[in-house]
Amino acid sequence: MSSPAFSQALHVLQQVFGYPAFRGLQAEIIANAIDGHDALVLMPTGGGKSLCYQIPAIVRQQQGRGLTVVVSPLIALMHDQVRALQQVGVAAQCLHSALDFAQAQSVLAQARSGQLTLLYAAPERVTSAPFQDFLAALYQRGQLALFAIDEAHCVSQWGHDFRPEYRQLALLHERFPQVPRLALTATADAVTREDIIERLQLQQAQCYVSSFDRPNICYHVVEKSDARRQLLRFIEDEHEGDAGIVYCQSRKKVEETAEWLVQNGIDALPYHAGLPADERQRHQDRFLREEGLVMTATIAFGMGIDKPDVRFVAHLDMPKNIEGYYQETGRAGRDGLPADAWMAYGLADVVNQRRMIDDPQSPASEAHRQVMRAKLDALLAMAETTECRRVHLLAYFGEHSEPCGNCDNCLFPPETWDATEAARKLLSCIWRVQQKSGIAFGAGHLIDILRGKPTPKVEQHGHAQLSTFGIGADLGERQWSTLIRQLVARDAIVADAASFNTLRLGPAAKAVLAGTQPIRLRVASEKPARGNGSLRRATPSTSSARDAQLVQLDAAARQRLQSLKAWRAEVAREHGMPAYVIFHDATLLAIATAQPGTLDDLRGISGVGEKKLQAYGEEVLRLCR
Structure with a gap:
């Protein structure tokens, strides 16, 4: 692809974000947005979805088109995105309920004066009358560059995270028809996609569907016998000292599981909507900033969690559908390094999910129940299959694939x-x-x-x-x-x-x-197998994802990596932010391997943009020496 829009976008990708080249459909999506066209983007977690609107926002502002407004459903997600952008020198802010009046007015003033490139806000705020007036004033001056609607599956009743307030976002097109819109999601089957297009009036938009495959994730499903014991064996055998998420269906089970893991030597924290807000925030901050924590949670935790080094996601209870399962397991291995998706389920899970769908007290229509049954059946088929799990998972999203060699059924075909x-x-x-x-x-x-x-x-x-x-x-x-x-x-x-x-x-x-x-x-054994997890093809010295990162490094490079991680943790503590906002593990691994001797050497490493080179370059080189 060669066009002025592509050249500008590539320059921003390399200079600001430090990545050498676009991946997959990114270049097409970004060029389309820069040229002012609408789009629906389906891209898996960890696939670089955020860059698809962040780069157009930067380029369109450079072209004098003004502010990009990002609709985001969670405060935690906004904070993570804004901090990461500020670290690479992009002017970004967010509006949310935790800000007092003076702070909110200050953010709006920055936006009005053209100081901001991106402004993040929740759908409730974006559709409110005062914010609509604020947008109208920018629109009249030609200073609205782009609307990005993140987690767009929330607009659909068929999506796994339906948010009624997302339905009102159609007014963005009605009131500001000349402003291009990007609707983005990591998870949507054909029915949900059609609903997104209809609800957001995206009938004329270009639709981009990336591969849903996450080849670095190994899928493993076990029959429940003693689920907590199976989980403990999985963590001890495969992920000792790794960060992970354990999903449970009930708040009570979340707390009991977290306590039980702590009693068994696993550093675990509970998270659910019933905990006090300050405790939830404290636990989430610890999970983001510290290494090796296990978060035991309901599905209230996770949307927009950008922590890239989550090495496993485990389900102690079966989710409602494949979209939920895919979204939740997708929080593992965002850095592209090996990760595991582990699930234990049994008859009670199947029956319980069916009961909730068929509950006579539910106001859901029969048509809605039928769709929910079909979605649950698709997940059951993936769990029960004796064939490649990835083939089943991708087929649900309309993607053909071959046996992957990286799921339990492929690695050890069942009898x-x-x-x-x-x-x-x-x-x-x-x-x-x-x-x-x-x-x-x-x-x-x-x-x-x-x-x-x-x-x-x-x-x-x-x-x-x-x-x-x-x-x-x-x-x-x-x-x-x-x-x-x-x-x-x-x-x-x-x-x-x-x-x-x-x-x-x-x-x-x-x-x-x-x-x-x-x-x-x-064939089911009367003595269930150990709850072993990743089962990936590995030598005895690489049984865990952490060891897999180090297997190619010599002793000196391993020492460099440890020094870099210790330095990163110190910088993160000083600035009160997650360590991965400084540099991802994959970037530190590349630095430790390459042992750069000059700033130019360091500039060529993926994930090192100009702003970070200026801020941290000399210190990184000192550590490498």
């Missing part, structure tokens, strides 16, 4: 067995139990009948006289539990909405009973 006949026995047992007793029973009781165990409950209800009593004695409890979970996922078994402990036949049971729908399952 499978034909469970079709066992499934027919199970469904037959459910039918006969209900015929005899007139009520539904739970999974444990059904398994006891199938395995021929004369428990007091079995005897009480006369279920030892059923023809299905003992017909499944050849299979273990774990195998039957896995099969029940599979059949719930396929709608052959339905969990009773009133009580998730009871199961009945579902709409897909008929095809399974008729033998027209084959069922294949992975």
Whole structure:
């Protein structure tokens, strides 16, 4: 690509941000925005999405077009973006509820006078009458350069982070039709994309869809046995001393898991919306600024967390859908270095998610429930598959791929067995139990009948006289539990909405009973495997992501890297900011490897722009010497 817009953009990329070249679709997206056109941008976390509006903002201001307004949903996200921009010499500020009146007026005054390149604000503020008046005044003077709507999936009811206030952002196009708009998100399936386009009136916009693949992330799913123990083994075996995020469904479970990890020697903190605001902020600041912390959290934590060296994301409970799973796991390995996505799930997870969708108290329409069921089913298919998990994950977003070699199924292909006949026995047992007793029973009781165990409950209800009593004695409890979970996922078994402990036949049971729908399952061991995590192909000396970073370094380079990290931590503490805002780990690793001797040598390293070269160059060279 060669055009004046591209040349200007490339100059900014190299001089301001310190990167030698654009990645993927960045160049096209940025040139399109500089030329004043709308766009919908789908780009994975860690793919350089922010540069797609930051560089056009800088170039368009240089062209005399004025201020770029960035709509961002979270204060933490705004702060991180602004601090990072200020570090590279870009004039940026944010407006949020934590500012007092005088501080907010000062920010607006800077924007009016042309001192700012980017102004970040929440959707509630952007759509408020006073802010609209402020924008109108800039618009009349021709000083509105660009609107960037970040986390654009929040506008869609089908998105995993729906925010009603995002719906009002269509007025930006209605009131300021000459100002180009960029809507950006890391996660949106076809239905969500269509909703974003309609809600934000982007029918004429160019749509850019990057690959959703995060090849540095290794996906691993385990069946729950003792989930906390499995998690602990995973952290101890694969990520000792690494930063990570552990997602739990409930606030209570978040606190209990964090406390339990601390008792077992893991430096962990809880985070959920029920904690006092100052405690949440303190925990988030520690996670961003310190190394090796594990944040145990609900999904209230994470959107916009730019910490690049998160080495793992673990789920102790299954998310609602693939978008949520993809967004949350995408917070690992933003620096491009090896990272792990680990999830433990079981029958209770499947049943619980189905119960929430089918809850009769929910105001959701049946059409909405059907979409939510389809989204959950896609995640279940990814979790249950015996084939490449990445292939399933990317296919959901409409992207074809080949087996990746970097998920548990690719690294260690599971042994499978034909469970079709066992499934027919199970469904037959459910039918006969209900015929005899007139009520539904739970999974444990059904398994006891199938395995021929004369428990007091079995005897009480006369279920030892059923023809299905003992017909499944050849299979273990774990195998039957896995099969029940599979059949719930396929709608052959339905969990009773009133009580998730009871199961009945579902709409897909008929095809399974008729033998027209084959069922294949992975072989389940009665003694579950250790909760090992990344399973990436590695030599014994590189079993963790941290070791993988160091394997190519000699002793002197390792010492340089440690010195650089210690220096970075000190500078970050002095300035009260996360260490990665100074330099990413990947940049320090490149510096330690290259051992630059001059400022020109250092200038050629990715992530070292002119402003950082001036601020830190001599000190970095001293450390390298």
